[in-house]
Amino acid sequence: MALRTAGQAQSSDSDSDVDSLFDEPCTSSLPVAIRLAPPIPGLFVPPVLLSQELEDQIMEECMRLYFDGRDVNQIMLFGRTTTDLREDIDARMGKGLPSFLIQLLHQLSTMLQPWIPCDLHDHLFPSRDAPPRARQAILNLYRPGEGISPHVDLLNRFDDGIIGVSLSGSCVMSFERVAEATRDMKQCNDLEDNQKRWDLYLPERSVLVLSKDARYSWTHAIPGRTHDLVEGEDGNQEHHLIKRGTRLSITFRWLLQGADIVGGTEG
Ligand SMILES: O=C(O)CCC(=O)C(=O)O
Numbered sequence: 197m198a199l200r201t202a203g204q205a206q207s208s209d210s211d212s213d214v215d216s217l218f219d220e221p222c223t224s225s226l227p228v229a230i231r232l233a234p235p236i237p238g239l240f241v242p243p244v245l246l247s248q249e250l251e252d253q254i255m256e257e258c259m260r261l262y263f264d265g266r267d268v269n270q271i272m273l274f275g276r277t278t279t280d281l282r283e284d285i286d287a288r289m290g291k292g293l294p295s296f297l298i299q300l301l302h303q304l305s306t307m308l309q310p311w312i313p314c315d316l317h318d319h320l321f322p323s324r325d326a327p328p329r330a331r332q333a334i335l336n337l338y339r340p341g342e343g344i345s346p347h348v349d350l351l352n353r354f355d356d357g358i359i360g361v362s363l364s365g366s367c368v369m370s371f372e373r374v375a376e377a378t379r380d381m382k383q384c385n386d387l388e389d390n391q392k393r394w395d396l397y398l399p400e401r402s403v404l405v406l407s408k409d410a411r412y413s414w415t416h417a418i419p420g421r422t423h424d425l426v427e428g429e430d431g432n433q434e435h436h437l438i439k440r441g442t443r444l445s446i447t448f449r450w451l452l453q454g455a456d457i458v459g460g461t462e463g
């Protein structure tokens with residue numbers, strides 16, 4: 197996969213997942229990631245997590261079906277929503293996707309409901325009378341040190357409204373305003389809104405949604421490294437150095453009309 201990059205090797209002499217900043221000397225080059233969603237319009241990161249039980253089940257199935265013993269780090273799966281009234285509720289999530297992803301979509305629908313606007317929720321989880329759509333699920337497996345270069349998901353292939361799920365491990369996702377959007381924002385005097393880069397910590401079992409500006413006017417990336425520096429919880433000033441484990445991300449996107457032909461390079 198073109199975008200995946202290996203980070204600089206960084207040795208660790210600690211076994212714990214969360215280490216005090218003061219035990220680890222090499223942190224000066226790391227940005228301090230925030231824990232709450234930054235004020236990027238259309239970015240939603242609800243302060244709730246997927247269930248441990250579902251995570252365990254998905255990890256077990258994904259490793260067994262796709263990754264164990266294979267030199268593979270990416271799998272693309274496709275489903276199609278259907279309006280056929282004889283079909284059960286699962287078909288509205290994306291018929292053709294494996295059942296553990298359908299289950300995940302059901303849990304996402306419930307979990308996201310209170311945290312995203314209604315029209316976005318209706319777009320991500322269409323009602324029975326909505327026209328059928330093709331949905332892609334992309335599974336990316338990152339080992340410690342690996343990341344993904346800054347990019348905007350392909351404009352001519354994917355629609356607005358992207359869901360990203362982090363399983364088994366955490367990471368930091370960096371958002372940078374794309375150049376044209378930065379020019380447009382020159383008028384804006386609000387210092388916080390004018391910020392061009394945000395580093396956001398994505399814990400295991402967290403979910404994010406990219407829409408509008410967050411999908412089109414900001415790049416997202418995962419810097420390839422073995423540790424992330426993260427602000428303390430509850431406004432605590434002490435930063436934590438968090439060691440990355442193996443992370444599986446699952447990204448759901450709608451294919452644009454006519455783009456539901458498999459092939460080519462992903463973006
Ligand atoms: O792994 C992630 O969370 C991000 C994946 C991504 O940005 C992509 O596949 O386009």
Ligand SMILES: [Fe+2]
Nearest residue numbers: 348349416463
């Ligand atoms: Fe992406």
